[in-house]
Each structure stands twice: as C-alpha cells, then as structure tokens.
Amino acid sequence: MLELRGKKVSDGIKKYVSKELETLSFVPKLAIVRVGENPDDMSYERGATKKLKSFGLDVASYVFPQDISDEDFKKAFKDINEDDEVTGILLLRPLPRTINEKDIENMIDPKKDLDGISPINIAKVFAGDTSGFSPCTAEAVIEVLKAYDIELTGKRVTVVGRSMVVGKPVSMLLLKENATVTMTHTRTVDLKKTCSDAEIVVAAAGRAKMLNSDYCGQDAVMIDVGINVDENGKLCGDVDYATLDGKASAATPVPGGVGTVTTAVLAKHLIQAAKMR
Numbered sequence: 044m045l046e047l048r049g050k051k052v053s054d055g056i057k058k059y060v061s062k063e064l065e066t067l068s069f070v071p072k073l074a075i076v077r078v079g080e081n082p083d084d085m086s087y088e089r090g091a092t093k094k095l096k097s098f099g100l101d102v103a104s105y106v107f108p109q110d111i112s113d114e115d116f117k118k119a120f121k122d123i124n125e126d127d128e129v130t131g132i133l134l135l136r137p138l139p140r141t142i143n144e145k146d147i148e149n150m151i152d153p154k155k156d157l158d159g160i161s162p163i164n165i166a167k168v169f170a171g172d173t174s175g176f177s178p179c180t181a182e183a184v185i186e187v188l189k190a191y192d193i194e195l196t197g198k199r200v201t202v203v204g205r206s207m208v209v210g211k212p213v214s215m216l217l218l219k220e221n222a223t224v225t226m227t228h229t230r231t232v233d234l235k236k237t238c239s240d241a242e243i244v245v246a247a248a249g250r251a252k253m254l255n256s257d258y259c260g261q262d263a264v265m266i267d268v269g270i271n272v273d274e275n276g277k278l279c280g281d282v283d284y285a286t287l288d289g290k291a292s293a294a295t296p297v298p299g300g301v302g303t304v305t306t307a308v309l310a311k312h313l314i315q316a317a318k319m320r
C-alpha cells in the first residue's frame with residue numbers, strides 16, 4: 044500500500060509559493076484571528092504560523108478575550124479586514140456563542156477570505172467557479188490526489204461527512220474534477236457498502252478509526268481528513284490505517300497526511316490573495 048505523504052504535496056506547494064513570491068513587490072501578510080484560548084485553535088495557529096513563515100510569508104496573530112462583546116469584536120474585525128497591510132485572513136472557528144458568526148462571514152472581504160467562509164466564496168465553490176477561495180482542507184484533499192497522479196475523472200468517490208468546512212466543499216471540488224460523488228452522513232443506510240463500492244473514499248466524519256478495511260474496496264484509495272484522539276490519547280484519523288494493508292492501494296496517514304497540506308494550501312491562497320490586489 045502506497046502511503047500518501049502530505050510532506051511531498053506540501054513541498055510542491057512550497058516551490059509554487061517561492062516562485063510566485065519572487066514576482067511580488069511585497070511580502071504578503073496573513074492575519075490569524077483567534078478569540079479565546081482553545082488548545083486546538085492555538086495548536087492550529089502555531090502550525091500555520093510555522094509553516095507560512097518557513098515559506099517566507101508574514102504572519103500576525105490577533106487574539107481577543109473569550110468574553111469580548113459582539114460589538115467590540117466586529118469593530119476590531121472591521122479594522123483587520125480593512126487594513127491594507129493585511130493580505131489575507133484566517134478566522135479560527137467556532138467563535139464564542141456571544142458573537143454572531145454569520146455576520147462575520149458576511150463581513151469578511153472575499154478577496155482576503157483565505158479559508159472560503161464568505162457566502163461569495165462558498166457560492167463560487169458550489170458553482171464550480173475557481174476565481175474564489177475554497178476551504179483549505181477541502182482543497183488539500185484535491186492537492187493530495189493530484190500530487191500523486193490519482194485519476195478523478197469518472198471515478199466513484201464516497202465522501203463521509205457533509206459539513207460546510209469539509210464534506211460539502213470537497214464533494215463540489217471532486218465534482219469539478221469530474222468524479223461521480225456520493226456524499227454520506229449519519230442517516231446514510233449501509234455506509235459500509237457505499238464506501239466499499241467506491242474507488243476513492245474521503246473520510247471527514249470526526250470519528251476515531253471508524254472506517255476499517257471493511258469500508259475499503261479492493262485497491263481503493265483512502266483519504267483521511269479526520270483529526271481525532273484515540274483511546275490512548277494519540278492523534279488518529281477516521282480511518283483505521285493499520286487494517287488497510289492488502290486492501291487499499293494508497294492511503295493518507297494521520298498525522299502526516301491531509302493536515303500537513305491544509306496549511307500549505309493556506310500559504311498558496313495568501314499568494315493568490317496578494318496577486319488579486
């Protein structure tokens with residue numbers, strides 16, 4: 044079984060970013076906006092900062108207290124959004140319930156919206172229009188498949204999950220690549236069959252090791268988006284990777300797979316935002 048390593052994909056994106064950076068007259072700056080001290084957000088922020096800086100890009104964090112009022116956060120967000128020094132924005136979500144997240148999605152400048160949360164960028168993803176930004180994780184899945192020359196045209200792909208962050212956008216991006224896509228969720232009847240009939244499975248359910256080899260067709264490709272913690276406190280995906288040998292032709296590990304590519308896509312989007320100016 045071929046291990047689809049995120050590092051190889053990320054290195055390819057780094058080459059693109061370095062080449063494009065040379066053509067720009069300024070170093071693009073990412074603003075990471077975080078409210079509160081959620082350890083998952085802080086870990087993602089550290090990873091993204093490290094990756095983008097290693098790509099030669101500028102990153103600044105804007106951190107607000109958990110109890111900030113809706114009004115104060117909107118004022119601060121407006122300033123970041125309108126700051127000419129800020130090329131792109133990554134908003135860590137979910138926001139505290141006291142802040143109206145929908146309003147922020149509507150406020151964010153679509154040209155700075157690197158993780159595709161604004162209604163305009165979402166509409167573009169669903170319309171198959173590539174001029175906007177799609178959610179980085181969804182695009183990372185496509186980057187992995189393309190970097191390893193895995194054909195998508197006409198392929199049966201089952202996506203497990205229908206969230207707006209991963210399941211739905213990745214389904215649209217796969218459709219754009221001419222795959223035949225089946226989107227599944229908790230009400231799907233016989234998930235095992237729907238997965239094992241597919242040539243490619245994209246797992247984004249957020250359930251530790253839920254998909255074992257019974258969910259994998261012979262020689263299928265398993266792409267694991269899940270980031271979970273197993274019973275021993277270790278990081279793991281939605282796919283039970285250890286069971287796949289002899290069944291899958293290729294699979295992404297967790298960690299070291301799709302997650303590694305997500306922040307590289309963020310860097311690519313920052314370059315694209317800089318070029319749009």
Ligand code: NAP
Pocket residue numbers: 180203204205206207208209210227228229230231234247248249250253268269270271301302305
């Ligand atoms: P989410 O909002 O909780 O959505 C999970 C989706 O999976 C839902 O649509 C849910 O169906 C479906 N699902 C859950 N259990 C299922 C089951 N037993 N059978 C079939 N479908 C099931 O999660 P998310 O934000 O999309 O994230 C999914 C996973 O990706 C998480 O592990 C998250 O940590 C990870 N993630 C990774 C990255 C990265 O960079 N690699 C980025 C974002 C998220 P219903 O709609 O019916 O509830």
